Amino acid sequence: NRHLISAADLSRDDALLVLDTAEELARIAGRSIKKLPTLRGRTVVNLFFEDSTRTRISFEAAAKRLSADVINFSAKGSSVSKGESLKDTALTLEAMGADGVVVRHGASGAPHRLAGWVQGSVVNAGDGTHEHPTQALLDAFTMRKRLGDLEGRRVTIVGDVLHSRVARSNVLLLDTLGADVTVVAPPTLLPVAIDTWPCSVSYDLDGVIPKSDVIMMLRVQQERMNASYFPTVREYSRRYGLDAERMAQLPEHAIVMHPGPMNRGVEIAAEVADSVRSTIVEQVANGVSARMAVLYLLLGGSEPAIGQEVSQ
Numbered sequence: 001n002r003h004l005i006s007a008a009d010l011s012r013d014d015a016l017l018v019l020d021t022a023e024e025l026a027r028i029a030g031r032s033i034k035k036l037p038t039l040r041g042r043t044v045v046n047l048f049f050e051d052s053t054r055t056r057i058s059f060e061a062a063a064k065r066l067s068a069d070v071i072n073f074s075a076k077g078s079s080v081s082k083g084e085s086l087k088d089t090a091l092t093l094e095a096m097g098a099d100g101v102v103v104r105h106g107a108s109g110a111p112h113r114l115a116g117w118v119q120g121s122v123v124n125a126g127d128g129t130h131e132h133p134t135q136a137l138l139d140a141f142t143m144r145k146r147l148g149d150l151e152g153r154r155v156t157i158v159g160d161v162l163h164s165r166v167a168r169s170n171v172l173l174l175d176t177l178g179a180d181v182t183v184v185a186p187p188t189l190l191p192v193a194i195d196t197w198p199c200s201v202s203y204d205l206d207g208v209i210p211k212s213d214v215i216m217m218l219r220v221q222q223e224r225m226n227a228s229y230f231p232t233v234r235e236y237s238r239r240y241g242l243d244a245e246r247m248a249q250l251p252e253h254a255i256v257m258h259p260g261p262m263n264r265g266v267e268i269a270a271e272v273a274d275s276v277r278s279t280i281v282e283q284v285a286n287g288v289s290a291r292m293a294v295l296y297l298l299l300g301g302s303e304p305a306i307g308q309e310v311s312q
Ligand code: CP
Pocket: 051, 052, 053, 054, 055, 056, 126, 135, 259, 260, 261
């Protein structure tokens, strides 16, 4: 594949190659080797039309650790405010020599359109309510590190599935990797087409918790919420939030995940987010390795091989 737009772009072999490569890159970083020369002379443009903390910073760190030149573009403060289109913005950046374009956009499908306009590889860093494939890769990487092979593992994804690109990409990737996924949400926060997703659906969080190896809490996306969809915060937390009492019902080995940013006290209690079962900070660190693997495989190919470190 030349682009990474959807988790569905990845076969099982592709996904395992990305995860194994991320593991190898993390191992090299663990030896205090800060930089690899793999993408020297290549340019990665981070094109962010929607706010981000984790994804933007980790793509920048990933590209720099592979020795790429990085151009960071954020729509705020750019000529987008004068009405410049996505296509013209992208072509302008490409004229500056982008080999890879990492894009986050509020419109579902924007990275797909972009891939038709630019020569370089396009990586979807989150498009509207559609997909966030590198989040799913870093989540799978985190699960594999904690739990081993994902075949048959039971993953429960809880919350605002309707607006969640993280949920869709995770369901697709985890299914490819052989995990058994259940989504739990209020009926009003499930997509109409949920029955076409490769997962089970439950409305009974307390029933599925004791059978989960992983519980992934989703952010309640107030900014995309129509008031009629949402119960009160108090009611939502009571039925679908993860507090310490619920966490205690998880099997002993189970982990608690959240892609961030969190609404502490809404979908996840602060003491749960900060508990030893939580992998939330680890997920952020793993994001750099997963994104290095994606950039390496899309832009770097086979040479020079991993292992040819540059000294700092
Ligand atoms: N998880 C995630 O995509 O976070 P950001 O919106 O901060 O990038």
